[in-house]
Amino acid sequence: MPTCCGAIRAMIRFENVTKVYDRKARPALDSITLEIDRGEFAFLVGASGSGKSTFLRLVLKEDRATSGAVYVAGQNVANISSWRVPRLRRGIGVVFQDFRLLPQKNVFANVAFAMQVIGKSRSVIRSTVPEVLKTVGLEGKEHRMPHELSGGEQQRVAIARAVVNRPGILLADEPTGNLDPTTSMGIMGVLDKINQNGTTVVMATHDDDIVNEMRKRVVELRNGVVIRDEAKALYTSMIPVVGQSRRLKDASGLDDLVGPERVSQDGTSSGEAMQ
Amino acid sequence: MRLAFILSEIGSGLRRNLTMVISVILVTFISLTFVGAAGMLQLQINQMKGYWYDKVQVAIFLCSEGSAAAGCASGPVTEEQQKNLEALLRSPAVAQYINEFQFESKEDAYGHFKEQFSNSPIVDSVAPDQLPASFRINMKDPEKYQIISETFASQPGVESVIDQRKILEQLFSVMNGASVVAVVIAAVMIVCAILLIATTIRLSAFSRRRETGIMRLVGASKTVIQLPFILEGVIAALIGAALASGTLWAVSYFFLGDLSKQFQDTPFISPSQTLVLVPALFALGVILAGISSLLTLRRYLRV
Numbered sequence: 001m002p003t004c005c006g007a008i009r010a011m012i013r014f015e016n017v018t019k020v021y022d023r024k025a026r027p028a029l030d031s032i033t034l035e036i037d038r039g040e041f042a043f044l045v046g047a048s049g050s051g052k053s054t055f056l057r058l059v060l061k062e063d064r065a066t067s068g069a070v071y072v073a074g075q076n077v078a079n080i081s082s083w084r085v086p087r088l089r090r091g092i093g094v095v096f097q098d099f100r101l102l103p104q105k106n107v108f109a110n111v112a113f114a115m116q117v118i119g120k121s122r123s124v125i126r127s128t129v130p131e132v133l134k135t136v137g138l139e140g141k142e143h144r145m146p147h148e149l150s151g152g153e154q155q156r157v158a159i160a161r162a163v164v165n166r167p168g169i170l171l172a173d174e175p176t177g178n179l180d181p182t183t184s185m186g187i188m189g190v191l192d193k194i195n196q197n198g199t200t201v202v203m204a205t206h207d208d209d210i211v212n213e214m215r216k217r218v219v220e221l222r223n224g225v226v227i228r229d230e231a232k233a234l235y236t237s238m239i240p241v242v243g244q245s246r247r248l249k250d251a252s253g254l255d256d257l258v259g260p261e262r263v264s265q266d267g268t269s270s271g272e273a274m275q
Numbered sequence: 276m277r278l279a280f281i282l283s284e285i286g287s288g289l290r291r292n293l294t295m296v297i298s299v300i301l302v303t304f305i306s307l308t309f310v311g312a313a314g315m316l317q318l319q320i321n322q323m324k325g326y327w328y329d330k331v332q333v334a335i336f337l338c339s340e341g342s343a344a345a346g347c348a349s350g351p352v353t354e355e356q357q358k359n360l361e362a363l364l365r366s367p368a369v370a371q372y373i374n375e376f377q378f379e380s381k382e383d384a385y386g387h388f389k390e391q392f393s394n395s396p397i398v399d400s401v402a403p404d405q406l407p408a409s410f411r412i413n414m415k416d417p418e419k420y421q422i423i424s425e426t427f428a429s430q431p432g433v434e435s436v437i438d439q440r441k442i443l444e445q446l447f448s449v450m451n452g453a454s455v456v457a458v459v460i461a462a463v464m465i466v467c468a469i470l471l472i473a474t475t476i477r478l479s480a481f482s483r484r485r486e487t488g489i490m491r492l493v494g495a496s497k498t499v500i501q502l503p504f505i506l507e508g509v510i511a512a513l514i515g516a517a518l519a520s521g522t523l524w525a526v527s528y529f530f531l532g533d534l535s536k537q538f539q540d541t542p543f544i545s546p547s548q549t550l551v552l553v554p555a556l557f558a559l560g561v562i563l564a565g566i567s568s569l570l571t572l573r574r575y576l577r578v
């Protein structure tokens with residue numbers, strides 16, 4: 001436990017955390033030490049396979065660190081017994097690239113689902129869900145089915161579901177990965193708003209435009225190691241490494257917009273087989 | 276709220292896997308019916324054993340009014356004859372083969388008879404007088420029956436000496452054999468039921484992996500996630516148990532009812548007696564659904 005006093009400042013704390021999935025391969029995370037404070041907004045960037053999703057999984061206790069300690073809200077997750085893991089997860093909202101909505105349920109029911117399964121009363125659900133839907137900009141669409149929504153709207157539903165139980169932390173794993181740039185910016189607006197309300201947000205992303213626009217803290221991973229941790233930063237370091245513009249995907253069609261941030265400093269092809 | 280939620284989850288799970296659920300119901304129905312059949316055979320054997328079967332091996336029936344046997348030509352047994360017989364039973368020559376013996380008076384005999392044939396119409400047509408008094412003998416070695424028979428058959432006042440076991444043993448061995456067969460079939464069917472329930476729950480868990488994944492993420496407890504699956508299996512098994520119980524009751528009501536009219540001198544179990552098996556069948560159904568779902572969920576529904 002942190003030897004601090006009073007309120008815990010670090011919402012997420014990694015101490016020399018190593019995660020090895022496969023003994024023959026290199027570790028997915030290699031002795032990471034990192035703190036993310038309460039109320040902070042942090043981007044997790046890095047090439048495919050650099051360990052971003054692994055980081056998020058360890059926070060959720062979906063996986064166990066091979067060595068080192070992961071603290072969430074001051075508590076070492078290794079000490080949380082399996083029957084209390086649900087309580088940990090109630091304090092953490094999660095959003096994914098693929099939305100993960102329930103196709104047979106309408107917008108309201110999808111969000112309400114997260115409250116039903118933890119036993120919230122009908123009246124609380126009825127008052128809370130519309131409020132949250134308003135926060136994410138979906139008022140009036142309560143009765144739409146997921147297939148009647150655009151991708152951006154679906155992601156808003158997913159975000160609403162993630163935050164409806166008022167978690168202290170919101171983890172987002174490439175939430176804009178399937179969305180066009182304009183829609184992505186809309187989603188970022190929602191996440192920013194949630195962050196303004198006091199929720200700590202950690203977002204793994206490949207989306208350089210977004211990172212550059214938001215100017216938040218950026219933690220860059222490469223091969224499971226933190227190679228950069230910068231406040232109010234850009235997607236890539238300001239020091240350009242010329243001649244290596246490796247882009248895995250680009251849905252934006254803005255390729256001709258070449259700026260220094262377009263040039264990845266990550267020249268290695270590690271992890272490219274992943275995805 | 277949570278209860279309503281779990282119930283609606285169960286409902287949708289049962290609807291989605293309807294064919295599998297029906298097969299689970301049928302398999303548990305069949306397997307529990309065989310278990311119940313074995314139980315009924317044992318009940319029936321007990322019924323036929325009556326009061327004395329497990330206690331004694333040989334019965335010496337004494338003459339009563341209207342006995343047609345040769346030894347009874349001089350009328351019903353006198354008190355003196357009865358005393359002599361008892362003395363003979365106590366004499367060293369005979370006593371060495373005997374653990375103990377009991378005297379069953381006409382009244383005792385009538386009481387035991389009424390109990391054994393409680394489900395049979397014959398009970399009303401028999402009066403205490405018509406039943407003979409008897410000595411009931413528990414042998415040290417049942418194979419020595421011959422000695423007792425030779426000693427007593429020709430004594431005055433003795434109507435007959437009967438080795439009860441001989442008469443019923445063969446029938447019982449057939450019935451015991453049948454119950455073993457029923458139990459073996461039941462065991463195989465129970466294995467089928469367990470595997471089928473496991474498969475059903477696995478399919479159900481697979482078809483609802485989206486929901487359960489989301490439930491995990493938003494912090495639903497293990498109970499809320501797993502209970503609907505367990506209860507699905509349990510409900511199907513309970514329906515199977517209910518069908519099996521109904522079948523057993525119908526068999527005892529119609530089939531044994533007919534038999535008891537045909538074979539009036541054989542005591543049969545009554546439909547209400549078979550009902551003692553019902554709680555056992557329900558318990559067994561719940562246990563096998565519970566076990567198989569626990570095993571399956573541990574593997575396929577990680578929380």
Ligand SMILES: Nc1ncnc2c1ncn2[C@@H]1O[C@H](COP(=O)(O)OP(=O)(O)OP(=O)(O)O)[C@@H](O)[C@H]1O
Pocket residue numbers: 021022027028046047048049050051052053054055271274275
């Ligand atoms: N369940 C798993 N079993 C084995 N290896 C895994 C598993 N999950 C991830 N890995 C490996 O761990 C490394 C990090 O993977 P991770 O998913 O964290 O990368 P990522 O940064 O999220 O990549 P992407 O940007 O493509 O989502 C990769 O080399 C990957 O092959």
Ligand SMILES: [Mg+2]
Pocket residue numbers: 052053054173
């Ligand atoms: Mg990932």
